[in-house]
Amino acid sequence: MAISHALGRRCFPHRDHLRVRSEVAPDGDVVGGGGEHAQRRERTLTEDRYLGRLRSMTQQPPAVPAETADWTFVIGMGCQQCGFSAQDVESTGDRLRATIPFWRESLSREDASQRPEPTVWSPVEYACHVRDTCRIFRERLELMLREDDPTFANWDQDVTAVKADYFHQVPTEVADQLAAEAEATAAAFDGVKSDQWDRPGRRSNGSLFTVKTFAIYFLHDIEHHVHDVTR
Ligand SMILES: [Zn+2]
Structure with missing residues (x-):
């Protein structure tokens, strides 16, 4: 782990702005950071962002309380927290695509990895969840279209x-991964034929869906997380 060395030898020529050469290895280690590594790609970072990033890489965050609510009520009732009401399911793909620019913008911010409170996910944590939700729900949608009344494998998001x-x-x-997964899932919903919206499927806890109610449940989840990061 090179973080302590990097911190120890780093000097900041300007208070507000500096150019550093560094590289973040796939395992999260910071390597390099000096002229001897001039071949490495150059990044422009503010000092605060740089130090914040080093700090965050040495932290293990506090546990976030597990999600225990059953959000299936939003299918019939909508959601007062985020203002969602059930969409025309034909628009599911377009509504999903419309959220991609929001995530790109949020994840380009300097504080994208910072939690607003110790036990509330940061924007990047929410985005990881949205990315994986898109993939899992696309797989479930494909299962419902392929099999009669399938049971979904359990997925513990926490x-x-x-x-x-x-x-x-x-x-x-x-941001790139989320955009790719969201686009693929939007295309999967675009491909649902008019006689397929009533096909059934069920969660491992017994909750019964049709492709239609599944699309509503899914889109609420995605749009609610935009609300989570915006508020
Ligand atoms: Zn909501």
Whole structure:
């Protein structure tokens, strides 16, 4: 781990702005940082951002309380928290695509990895969750279109967030991954034929969906997380 060395030898020529040469290895280590590594790509960072990033890479964040609510009520009732009401399901793909610029903008900010409160996900953690939600729900949609009344494998989103270390993922990389997964899932919903919206499927806890109610449940989840990061 090179962070302590990097901190120890780093000097900042300007208070507000500096150019550093550094590289973040796939495992999160900071390597290099001096003239001897001039071949490495150059980044422009503010001092605060640089130090904040080093600090965050040495931290293990506090546990975020597990999600225990059953949000299926939004299918019939909408959501007062985020203002969602059930969409025309034919528009699911377009509504999903419309959220991609929001995430790109949020993840380009300097504080994209910072939690607003110790036990509230940072924008990048929410984005990792949205990225993975798009993938999981696309797989479930494909299963519903392929099989009669399938049962979905359980997915524990809170366990995934810790195991996949959402906290330390790189915002710009997550933005690209989220855009790709959202686009693929939007295309999958675009491809649902008019006689397929009533096909059934169920969660491992027994909650019964049709492709239509599944599309509503899914889109609420995505748009609610935009609300989570905006507020
Ligand atoms: Zn909501």
